[in-house]
Amino acid sequence: MRLLDIRNLTVRFATRNGAFTAVDGVDLTVDGDEVLAIVGESGSGKSVAMLAIMGLLPWTATITADRMDFCGQDLRKLSAKARRSVIGRDMAMIFQEPMSSLNPCFTVGFQIAESLKAHLGLSRSARKARCIDLLEKVGIPDPARRLGMFPHQLSGGMSQRVMIAMAISCNPKLLIADEPTTALDVTIQAQILDLLLDLRKETGMGLVLITHDMGVVAETASRVVVQYAGRQVETNTTAELFAGRHHPYTDALMAALPERATQRRLPAIPGVVPGQFDRPAGCTFSPRCAFVFDDCHTIVPRKASPALGQALCHTPLIGGVPSARTLEPAREPA
Structure with missing residues (x-):
């Protein structure tokens, strides 16, 4: 069953110097x-793309999409009240930095119980019992006592588990985890990832994992979307992506993995992701690409065939080298 279907999602933020496109045509x-x-x-x-789907961006953001369906519902046409009944119950999100996402003024038990009261209408005793069950499920010892604690009394790993408990409290159909292992030590990272995968198997929910760690992707995901400067540059199954990358950016990310490094010095991608004022006219990756040619600076590339991972590139890589299209003469910009 298809849970989420997004087509041509674009997010623009109004600034003093005009609009800045943070997400550009994401499917x-x-x-x-x-x-x-x-x-x-x-x-x-x-x-930003996931926050747009959740409806959590500020008023300065303008969100457009050809399609934004969740479980057959068009999110674009839902009223604010109807959307609030979906977000938090059927679609939930684990935010970055749990120490700053949790409200320091309220106990963790109160914060978990809020969604239970709003979406499920449980009584006070039922909410407390459900909170204890949730904390136990995410591996927090002595859950009854932890309910009365404030966020600053918990470690980073335990705070992340509280965030997971809040997200799964209403048994969502889709869970979005935004870098759930950031700022945690390696052993805690592994525990959090195992917990998320176990919960997915137990409940059958869909899981969107936002990360910059390709090792995590290899161990957990069945399909991968690679984004760069707001655009999707490659989409493929995990096995096929690791077997043969077709976009130079994906190839550069893979080369930067310590376990894949063949030289004494770890390879790095030169430059930075373009911002509002230095965005290239053609391919957004052209200033940093090792395979750049004339067309890349002036013409926005089209997506390649699914066999090439839908790579957004004029010359998708085949076997680690650019395709023969690099031999074509440069075209004048339209």
């Missing part, structure tokens, strides 16, 4: 019981 589908990973550097628009 996304998530099926039930699927783990989809969205990867890319900071500034690639991963979190």
Whole structure:
């Protein structure tokens, strides 16, 4: 069953110097019981795209899409009240930085119980019992006592588990995890990922995992979307993506993995993700690409065939080298 179907999602933010496009023409589908990973550097628009779907962006954001369906419902046409009944219950999100996402003024038990009261209408005693069950499910010891604690009394890993408990409290159909292992040590990262995968198997929910860690992607995801500067540059199954990358950016990300490094010095991608004032006219990756040619600076590339991972590139890589299209003469910009 298809849970999420997004077509041509674009997010623009109004600024003093005009509009800045943070997400540019993103397509996304998530099926039930699927783990989809969205990867890319900071500034690639991963979190903004998901926050747009959740309806959590500020008023300065303008969101457009040809399609934005969740479980057959058109999110674009839902009223604010109807959308609030969906968000938090059927579609939930684990935010970055749990220490700043949790309200320091309220106990964790109160914060978990809020969604239970709003979406399920449970009584006070039923909410407390459900909260204890949730904390126990996410592996927090002595859950009854932890309910009365404030966020600053918990460790980073325990705070992340509280965030997961809040997100799954209403048994959502789709869970979006925005870099759930950021700022956690390696052993806690593994525990959190195992917990999310176990919960997915137990409940059958779809899982969208936003990350920049390709090792995490290899272990957890069935399909991968690679984003760069707000655009999707490659989409493929995890096995096929690791077997043969077709976009130079994906290839550069893979080369930067320590376990894949063949040289003494770890390879790095030169430059930074373009911002509002230095966005290239053609391919957004052209200033940093090792395979750039004339057309890349002036013409926005089209998506390649699914056999090439829908790579957004004039010359998708085949076997680690650009395709023969690099031999074509440069065209004048339209």
